[in-house]
Amino acid sequence: MTSPERMLDTDICVIGAGAAGLSVAAGAVQMGARVVLVERNRMGGDCLNVGCIPSKALIARARAVAEAARWPELGLSGAAPMVDFRAVKDGIAQVIAGIAPHDSPERFRSLGVEVIEADARFLDRNRLMAGDRIVTARRFVIATGSRPALPPIEGLERVVVHTNETIFSDRMQPEHLVVLGGGPVGVEMAQAHRRLGSAVTLVTSGSLLPTEDPELVAVIRARLLAEGVVVLEQARAVAARPRSSGDGVRLHLAGSAGAGQVVEGDQLLVATGRRPVTEGLDLAAAGVEVDAGGIRVDARLRTSNGRIFAIGDCIGGIDGAAPQRFTHLAGHHAGIVIRQALFRLPARVETRAVPRVIFTDPELARVGPTEAEARAIHGDIRVLRWPFAEVDRARTEERTDGLVKVLVGRRGRILGAGIVGEGAGELLQSWELAIREKLKIGAMAGLITAYPTRAEASKRAAGQAFTELLFGSRSRRLVRLLLRLP
Numbered sequence: 001m002t003s004p005e006r007m008l009d010t011d012i013c014v015i016g017a018g019a020a021g022l023s024v025a026a027g028a029v030q031m032g033a034r035v036v037l038v039e040r041n042r043m044g045g046d047c048l049n050v051g052c053i054p055s056k057a058l059i060a061r062a063r064a065v066a067e068a069a070r071w072p073e074l075g076l077s078g079a080a081p082m083v084d085f086r087a088v089k090d091g092i093a094q095v096i097a098g099i100a101p102h103d104s105p106e107r108f109r110s111l112g113v114e115v116i117e118a119d120a121r122f123l124d125r126n127r128l129m130a131g132d133r134i135v136t137a138r139r140f141v142i143a144t145g146s147r148p149a150l151p152p153i154e155g156l157e158r159v160v161v162h163t164n165e166t167i168f169s170d171r172m173q174p175e176h177l178v179v180l181g182g183g184p185v186g187v188e189m190a191q192a193h194r195r196l197g198s199a200v201t202l203v204t205s206g207s208l209l210p211t212e213d214p215e216l217v218a219v220i221r222a223r224l225l226a227e228g229v230v231v232l233e234q235a236r237a238v239a240a241r242p243r244s245s246g247d248g249v250r251l252h253l254a255g256s257a258g259a260g261q262v263v264e265g266d267q268l269l270v271a272t273g274r275r276p277v278t279e280g281l282d283l284a285a286a287g288v289e290v291d292a293g294g295i296r297v298d299a300r301l302r303t304s305n306g307r308i309f310a311i312g313d314c315i316g317g318i319d320g321a322a323p324q325r326f327t328h329l330a331g332h333h334a335g336i337v338i339r340q341a342l343f344r345l346p347a348r349v350e351t352r353a354v355p356r357v358i359f360t361d362p363e364l365a366r367v368g369p370t371e372a373e374a375r376a377i378h379g380d381i382r383v384l385r386w387p388f389a390e391v392d393r394a395r396t397e398e399r400t401d402g403l404v405k406v407l408v409g410r411r412g413r414i415l416g417a418g419i420v421g422e423g424a425g426e427l428l429q430s431w432e433l434a435i436r437e438k439l440k441i442g443a444m445a446g447l448i449t450a451y452p453t454r455a456e457a458s459k460r461a462a463g464q465a466f467t468e469l470l471f472g473s474r475s476r477r478l479v480r481l482l483l484r485l486p
């Protein structure tokens, strides 16, 4: 028989202390629920330790180098900065360490959460084993995240492979980094390493950032090429070997542009997508169904066991969509679960106004569908654009790459917005609000935008919807008529 001290009964038991699990635990405990949180590795999960935070800290350092490279254009002079790669990596570790206390077991215990630092595994539909404790709960929340998916490349096991889990802590600067994968991880890391002085070859089996609008991606591609990143698209890695020197990697490529090519480097970063972490949880015992994309959930994030929710990177796509993996979406999922589990309110995940930002320089940001997706869903749409080259703030800063592109439905409803340019991620929020609140394009066109700001591009793009109405022949006739009146 199980001894009573090993038994733990709670309101909410959360498995995984990444962005998703921490948000549920912090929210629920502060609203008066009893919460158990089980984590087997580092609190903070991928985002803090091997994802968003280290990648954005690396990008910030790389940007500082790129800024200095622009000095001569701006009439400034001075010695180019020397990159001390080890110090750069130490700085990134410090950024992580600075944020870590916020996500730590100590902070969560101080909030009243029972934190168990152990591996979790379901015993049956109602009980979870966590270390030597057996937990029963009114609701379980699975938030076990994702990990890098390595593609089937013959010989890959014979070379040293970096993924996001290892690259940020390697203090050795690559001379030539080969990046496999042209998704967000691949492009962000390729540009940052190039800027810090490494040669970089990016190899990807499809086109660069294949889920984004090609018109916007073209701006990113042009910048990567201008900065000296070698970009090989439609090139799939099929075999890997160490170089003749015995270290590094030689990648043999296939695909319409890659066939017969070989690329070599001293380090290899594989960024070819993610797979959900579900093994070891014994989800079958809990009656939780899983498919290739992840844990199967409905739009309310309920699994096939009505007592168990699943959130964050570990879930598959909802309603047939592809899985989406972002920290802010994990936070949104947490709110959906709290509303249902604590307040018994029905709540569904947002699908229309989910933003995404790729933190290249310039940034690429989007909310709502791409142009192709919007045409497939809505048929007849209007596309409005405004280039940053026509925005005074961008001109004063001599950072004029990119544009705002807005998709508008038949009755003027804003369907989506894509922005590529400096600060695109910050400019996106007004479009998110517009889409969420089902605003029409006139609402954005009518804003007074502070001058000179980059937000002017959003207002000017929206204003394009009214160019014909305001400046066309009918309005000119009307104005002439009115001016003749006494």
Ligand SMILES: Cc1cc2nc3c(=O)[nH]c(=O)nc-3n(C[C@H](O)[C@H](O)[C@H](O)COP(=O)(O)OP(=O)(O)OC[C@H]3O[C@@H](n4cnc5c(N)ncnc54)[C@H](O)[C@@H]3O)c2cc1C
Binding pocket: 015, 016, 017, 018, 019, 020, 021, 038, 039, 040, 041, 042, 043, 044, 045, 046, 047, 048, 050, 051, 052, 053, 055, 056, 118, 119, 120, 121, 143, 144, 145, 146, 164, 185, 277, 280, 281, 311, 312, 313, 314, 325, 326, 327, 328, 329, 330, 359
């Ligand atoms: C390089 C990189 C950069 C990124 N940049 C961004 C970005 O800029 N913006 C953005 O929005 N998103 C970004 N992402 C995506 C973001 O990191 C993820 O969407 C987010 O971390 C998902 O959070 P999560 O809580 O679902 O999973 P995780 O952070 O993976 O947390 C899951 C936790 O569960 C624990 N766990 C798993 N199994 C068990 C078990 N059986 N028992 C106990 N504990 C368990 C794990 O140890 C882990 O700590 C990036 C990802 C990468 C790889």
Ligand SMILES: NC(=O)c1ccc[n+]([C@@H]2O[C@H](COP(=O)([O-])OP(=O)(O)OC[C@H]3O[C@@H](n4cnc5c(N)ncnc54)[C@H](O)[C@@H]3O)[C@@H](O)[C@H]2O)c1
Binding pocket: 151, 152, 153, 180, 181, 182, 183, 184, 185, 186, 188, 203, 204, 205, 206, 207, 209, 210, 235, 236, 237, 238, 271, 272, 273, 274, 324, 325, 326, 356, 357, 358, 359
């Ligand atoms: N800024 C952000 O929000 C941000 C940043 C990084 C990561 N993320 C999240 O992390 C997740 C993972 O990103 P990712 O970039 O690793 O994956 P991804 O799935 O977005 O892209 C992987 C790329 O690898 C390519 N690929 C696959 N197999 C290949 C092969 N054998 N040879 C060459 N290329 C191959 C694919 O064509 C694809 O373009 C994404 O879901 C993303 O949402 C978000």
